[in-house]
Amino acid sequence: MSHTLGIRQAQKQKTRQALLDAALGLLEGQSLSSLGLREVTRAVGVAPTAFYRHFRSTADLGVALVEEALGSLHAMIRVTVSADGTPDERIARAVELIAGHVAAHPAHVRFIARERHGGVRPVREAIQDQLARFGEEVKRELAKDPLSRGWSDDDLLMLANLYVDQMLITASLFLDTLEKGAQDQRDEVVRITTRRLRLISIGRQHWLD
Amino acid sequence: MSHTLGIRQAQKQKTRQALLDAALGLLEGQSLSSLGLREVTRAVGVAPTAFYRHFRSTADLGVALVEEALGSLHAMIRVTVSADGTPDERIARAVELIAGHVAAHPAHVRFIARERHGGVRPVREAIQDQLARFGEEVKRELAKDPLSRGWSDDDLLMLANLYVDQMLITASLFLDTLEKGAQDQRDEVVRITTRRLRLISIGRQHWLD
DNA sequence: AATTCCGGAGAACAGTTGTTAACTGCATGG
DNA sequence: CCATGCAGTTAACAACTGTTCTCCGGAATT
Numbered sequence: 213m214s215h216t217l218g219i220r221q222a223q224k225q226k227t228r229q230a231l232l233d234a235a236l237g238l239l240e241g242q243s244l245s246s247l248g249l250r251e252v253t254r255a256v257g258v259a260p261t262a263f264y265r266h267f268r269s270t271a272d273l274g275v276a277l278v279e280e281a282l283g284s285l286h287a288m289i290r291v292t293v294s295a296d297g298t299p300d301e302r303i304a305r306a307v308e309l310i311a312g313h314v315a316a317h318p319a320h321v322r323f324i325a326r327e328r329h330g331g332v333r334p335v336r337e338a339i340q341d342q343l344a345r346f347g348e349e350v351k352r353e354l355a356k357d358p359l360s361r362g363w364s365d366d367d368l369l370m371l372a373n374l375y376v377d378q379m380l381i382t383a384s385l386f387l388d389t390l391e392k393g394a395q396d397q398r399d400e401v402v403r404i405t406t407r408r409l410r411l412i413s414i415g416r417q418h419w420l421d
Numbered sequence: 422m423s424h425t426l427g428i429r430q431a432q433k434q435k436t437r438q439a440l441l442d443a444a445l446g447l448l449e450g451q452s453l454s455s456l457g458l459r460e461v462t463r464a465v466g467v468a469p470t471a472f473y474r475h476f477r478s479t480a481d482l483g484v485a486l487v488e489e490a491l492g493s494l495h496a497m498i499r500v501t502v503s504a505d506g507t508p509d510e511r512i513a514r515a516v517e518l519i520a521g522h523v524a525a526h527p528a529h530v531r532f533i534a535r536e537r538h539g540g541v542r543p544v545r546e547a548i549q550d551q552l553a554r555f556g557e558e559v560k561r562e563l564a565k566d567p568l569s570r571g572w573s574d575d576d577l578l579m580l581a582n583l584y585v586d587q588m589l590i591t592a593s594l595f596l597d598t599l600e601k602g603a604q605d606q607r608d609e610v611v612r613i614t615t616r617r618l619r620l621i622s623i624g625r626q627h628w629l630d
Numbered sequence: 631a632a633t634t635c636c637g638g639a640g641a642a643c644a645g646t647t648g649t650t651a652a653c654t655g656c657a658t659g660g
Numbered sequence: 661c662c663a664t665g666c667a668g669t670t671a672a673c674a675a676c677t678g679t680t681c682t683c684c685g686g687a688a689t690t
Contacts, residue, residue, distance in 0.1 A: 220687050224637065243540035246455030248677060259639045260678080266637095269678090325538040329531075329593060331452035370616050377590055384538060407579050415624030429657050433667065457647060469648080471668050478648090 228266045230256045232280060235273055236319045244274045244323075245331035274327065274335040281320035282342040286349060288313065293350050293375060295357040303409045307402055310379060314386040325384045343380075347373040362420050371416060378408065437475045439465045441489060444482055445528045453483045453532075454540035483536060483544040490529035491551040495558060497522065502559050502584060504566040512618045516611055519588060523595040534593045552589075556582040571629050580625060587617065 217225075234255035238247060247270050250260045267273040292306045314321050327335045328343075351372035354360050360368060382405045389397040426434075443464035447456060456479050462469045476482040501515045523530050536544045537552075560581035563569050569577060591614045598606040 218688070220636080223687095227637080239540075241540065243452035243454040245452040246540065249679095250677065258637095261640085261680090262638050264679085322538075326540065328538075329534040330539070331448075331450065331455065331535065367616065370613055371620070373613075374617055374620070377586075381586055404579055404582075407576065408583055411580065411583070411621065411624040411628060413624070414627050414630075415620040415622070418623050418627050419620060421623075427657070429665095429667080432657095436667080458649095459647065468669050470650090470670085473649085474667055 224265070227256065227258060227262065230258075231263065231266055231273065232277060235270070236277060236323060239277075239323055239326070240319055243330055244270065244327050244335060247274075271332050271334050274332055275338045277320075277323055278327075278335060278338040278342060281317070281324050282339070282346075285313075286345070289346055289349050290353055292379070293353045295353070295359075299413050300410070303406055303413065306379075306409065307382065307405050310382050310405075311386050311398070311402070314383050314390065318387060318390055321383050321387055325380065325387065328380070343376055346376050350375055359416065367419070371412075374412065378405075378412070433474070436465065436467060436471065439467075440472065440475055440482065441486060444479070445486060445532060448486075448532055448535070449528055452539055453479065453536050453544060456483075480541045480543050483541055484547045486529075486532055487536075487544060487547040487551060490526070490533050491548070491555075494522075495554070498555055498558050499562055501588070502562045504562070504568075508622050509619070512615055512622065515588075515618065516591065516614050519591050519614075520595050520607070520611065523592050523599065527596060527599055530592050530596055534589065534596065537589070552585055555585050559584055568625065576628070580621075583621065587614075587621070 231252055235247060235252050238251060238255060249263045249270055252270070252273070253260045253263050267276070288309060292309050294302075296302070297305070324339060328339050330336060347369060351365075351368045354368055354372055355363075363371075382401070385401045385405070386398065389401055440461055444456060444461050447460060447464060458472045458479055459469045461479070461482070462472050476485065497518065501518050503511075505511070506514070533548060537548050539545060556578060560574075560577045563577050563581055564572075572580075591610070594610045594614070595607065598610055
């Protein structure tokens with residue numbers, strides 16, 4: 213089992229996590245580039261100077277949030293695009309997984325969507341890095357698919373990144389429906405996304421014609 | 422010809438435009454939610470209170486920037502997806518038009534990409550509105566295409582919005598290459614985007630199979 | 631048991647922010 | 661030509677920001 217770390221480091225990680233959580237909450241209504249360090253510490257209930265024990269700056273905290281939001285997602289990616297079942301089954305499963313993830317971690321998804329093109333360069337780069345890794349992983353998964361027989365590596369990566377972008381777009385759409393709480397709007401997103409993915413799937417099947 | 426407006430209103434619009442320009446420049450390195458009103462007036466060389474003569478807040482200014490960035494783009498949209506020429510020619514033309522627009526108005530493109538999911542709700546909504554209009558216009562253009570014979574209105578709109586999203590993604594990719602100034606990277610974006618659009622085009626041709 | 635280490639607190643710093651009020655000068659309309 | 665309107669200025673406000681330095685208490689180390 214895991215190494216038991218002293219109560220000292222345990223407390224440190226605890227407040228560190230509290231800072232991350234508070235920041236994530238505050239970021240639902242603003243961008244990272246306007247997030248103040250005092251704002252975060254105030255929300256946690258610690259002195260402003262305590263912030264420096266954990267992060268160099270709010271940008272640094274943002275990079276940590278990227279890890280938290282995307283780092284644990286690599287496992288899910290595989291299942292999302294795995295080659296089991298008919299094309300329609302696979303699409304339905306992918307959409308369902310995305311919807312579930314957005315419902316489970318809305319703040320994380322919002323953060324990524326917002327800061328992907330946001331005003332803080334290190335965070336932008338951290339997100340791009342992770343998304344590039346996602347692309348590679350999806351590509352590797354696609355390569356296993358019999359449908360990919362005869363595809364060049366380049367084309368596989370093109371398709372993989374197309375899928376990754378679609379995932380983000382879909383996640384963002386689900387996010388908007390969460391705020392309004394309208395179930396029928398959510399169904400609409402499912403419908404549209406399904407048809408989008410179906411069109412891409414069709415294009416994929418005839419790519420080598 | 423246009424109505425000659427008094428030197429009074431002319432001067433007002435002049436400083437208003439100066440505020441918009443200065444804001445757009447400042448927004449290359451940060452998000453709108455962290456843009457201060459004093460920051461903008463300082464850049465223009467005018468008193469902070471002068472800001473209120475033109476905008477209620479920086480969010481208000483942001484909405485005006487959305488108009489400026491997207492309002493004049495509707496004409497270009499039509500040509501981008503017009504039904505003239507072979508599929509490959511149309512794709513090449515579209516990619517070229519996007520690349521040209523990004524090179525001509527990089528700050529506007531960056532602003533839209535950044536604030537589309539940014540921290541300022543009114544701006545987000547203004548962008549969504551414009552993009553929805555783009556979707557409708559693209560759909561109308563697609564409807565003229567013989568390839569769209571037999572397509573439902575719903576499917577046409579789905580495809581149109583897929584194209585709109587691809588445009589934004591492509592524009593954002595070109596933007597990244599502008600900063601680094603590497604021509605070969607720009608060629609790479611052209612290559613990948615072309616293949617993406619080709620795959621979508623193929624899916625489109627076999628949609629009704 | 632004595633000592634070092636270190637996460638966090640406290641106070642103070644100069645600088646910034648949005649917003650209000652009362653003003654000035656000049657183009658405008660009667 | 662004179663009175664009104666209005667874009668822009670000046671001054672001041674309380675509140676906020678990031679950062680530094682000094683200190684404290686308790687866990688960790690020896």
